[in-house]
Amino acid sequence: MTLRADAVLFDKDGTLFDFGATWDVWGGEMITFLAEGDAELEQAMAASARYDLAAKRFHPDSLVIAGTNREAAECLARVLPGRSLDEVEEILMRAAADAPLSQAVPLVPFLAQLAAMDLALGVMTNDTEYAARAHLQNAGVEGMFDFIAGFDSGFGAKPSPDPLLAYAISVNVDPGRCVMVGDSTHDLMAGRAAGMQTVGVLTGPAEAVELEPLADIVLPDIGGLTDWLLMR
Incomplete structure (x- = not known):
């Protein structure tokens, strides 16, 4: 069996977990919670975060989609009176850990299949490491990864290649033999900049x-x- 790579690094949201079914739902709930019944404030936060209240989904150009937890907090805090940026960031981090997860595919058998191919596996997300570990633990797969990092883990955030290169070093695999898998241009830009294959x-x-x-x-x-990893 000849493989294209020796290691696979996954984005989390929109990749391991379906974005719309998870974060569109959560985003609406958070805006409603923070607005505390103030319809005008709810509209202001939705506009700032580029969230469509009627359709209950983020607009494709929303910074929340590929941004860090800090950047998501900034979108809301700038129009939210009475709460500091740090407070909003903390609220989002803890609430995100309990977001309604929707797996893109059944993760346990999928990751077990990759592990059986002797691939090193990792996760790099622009979410917090706290939320990432909570989500992976809730899905029963945290222990299946050799590397788990968030934007706050000390390696930087995508689209910088730095966290991806930190992963390659961690698993002792040349970046060219690593694959970055993601749903956003941030993910793939980081992968290309790191010299990795990109999916x-x-x-x-x-x-x-x-x-x-x-x-x-x-x-x-x-x-x-x-199937793509198998070179036929």
């Missing part, structure tokens, strides 16, 4: 036409990754 998936807000210029292949979801 786009369509379980986030981005469309194929946005990902294709930065990806070696674009798949409907991570389920197709196994």
Whole structure:
């Protein structure tokens, strides 16, 4: 069996977990919670975060989609009186850990299949490491990864290649033998900058036409990754 790579690094939201079914729902709930019944404030936060209250989803250009937890907090705090940025960031971090997760594919058998191929596995998200570990633990897969990092883990945030290179060093694999799998241009830009192979998936807000210029292949979801890794 000949593989294209020795290590796979996944984004979390929109990649391991379907973005819309998880974060569109959560985003609406958080805006309602922080507005505390003030409809005008709810509208202001939705506009700042680029969230469509009627459709209950983030607009494709929302900074929240690929940004860090801090950047998401900044979107809300700038129009939210009476709460500091640090307070909003803390609220979002703790609430995100309990977000309603929707797995892109059944993760336990999928990751077990990759592990059986002797691939090192990692997660790098622009969410917090706290939320990432909570989500992976709730999905029963935290222990299946060799590396888990958030934007606050000390390696930086995507689209910088630094956290991806930290992963390659951690698993002792040349970046060229690593694959970055993600649903956003941030993910794939970071992968290209790190010298990694890149795979786009369509379980986030981005469309194929946005990902294709930065990806070696674009798949409907991570389920197709196994076949692509096998060089036939």
